Amino acid sequence: MESFYTLQGEGFHQGRAAYFIRLGGCDVGCFWCDVKESWDASQHPLLSVEAIVGEAKKYPGRLAVITGGEPLMHSLDELTHALQAAGFETNIETSGSSPLSGNWNWICLSPKKFKAPLPEIVPLAHELKVIIYNKHDFTWAETYAAQVNPTCKLYLQPEWDQSDKVTPLIIDYIKSNPQWELSLQVHKYIHVP
Numbered sequence: 001m002e003s004f005y006t007l008q009g010e011g012f013h014q015g016r017a018a019y020f021i022r023l024g025g026c027d028v029g030c031f032w033c034d035v036k037e038s039w040d041a042s043q044h045p046l047l048s049v050e051a052i053v054g055e056a057k058k059y060p061g062r063l064a065v066i067t068g069g070e071p072l073m074h075s076l077d078e079l080t081h082a083l084q085a086a087g088f089e090t091n092i093e094t095s096g097s098s099p100l101s102g103n104w105n106w107i108c109l110s111p112k113k114f115k116a117p118l119p120e121i122v123p124l125a126h127e128l129k130v131i132i133y134n135k136h137d138f139t140w141a142e143t144y145a146a147q148v149n150p151t152c153k154l155y156l157q158p159e160w161d162q163s164d165k166v167t168p169l170i171i172d173y174i175k176s177n178p179q180w181e182l183s184l185q186v187h188k189y190i191h192v193p
C-alpha cells in the first residue's frame with residue numbers, strides 16, 4: 001500500500017528510525033481502524049520484493065517494520081529474507097489472525113476481538129500490544145498476557161479517538177498491574193507518518 005521512512009511511534013522500539021512497509025489487505029475489520037483504506041488489497045499496486053527492498057536501502061536506518069492492513073495475509077518469507085540479507089532487522093505488527101510466515105527479529109502481536117489470533121503465534125510474540133477502547137479491554141488484555149512467553153513485553157495503548165477517556169484508566173491499571181507499560185502513538189503527537 002505504501003512505504004515510508006519515519007520514527008517508530010509505538011511499543012518497545014518507539015523512537016527508532018524505521019522504514020515502514022504497509023501491505024494492503026485486512027480481513028479483521030476493527031470498527032475503529034485508522035487505515036481502512038488498507039483493507040482491499042486489490043486497490044494497491046503489486047511491487048516486487050526487489051523494488052521494495054531497493055527503496056528501503058536508500059535510507060540509512062536498518063530497521064524495517066512490516067505492517068498493514070494485516071501483513072500475514074501474505075507469505076512474507078521472501079520479503080523478510082531479502083530484507084535480512086540487506087542488513088535489516090525485521091519487525092512485524094500483526095493481529096496474528098492469519099498463519100505466520102517470514103523470519104522475524106521482533107513480533108509485535110496486537111490481538112483484535114474481531115478476529116482472534118491463531119493460538120500458535122501467541123507464544124512467539126516478543127511484544128503484546130493491546131489497544132484499549134473501553135474498560136472491558138483490560139480483561140481481554142489479560143487473556144492474552146496469560147498465554148504469551150514470560151519474556152514478552154506487555155503494552156496497553158489507548159485507542160486514539162478514545163484517548164481522553166481511556167488513558168486515565170490505563171494509567172491507574174498500570175499502577176496496579178506494573179507488569180504492563182504504556183504505549184502511546186507518539187508519531188501522531190509529533191505529526192510524522
Ligand code: SF4
Pocket residue numbers: 026027028029030032033034035036038068069070095112
Ligand atoms: S487489524 Fe489493523 S488494519 Fe486490520 S482492521 Fe484492525 S486495526 Fe485495521
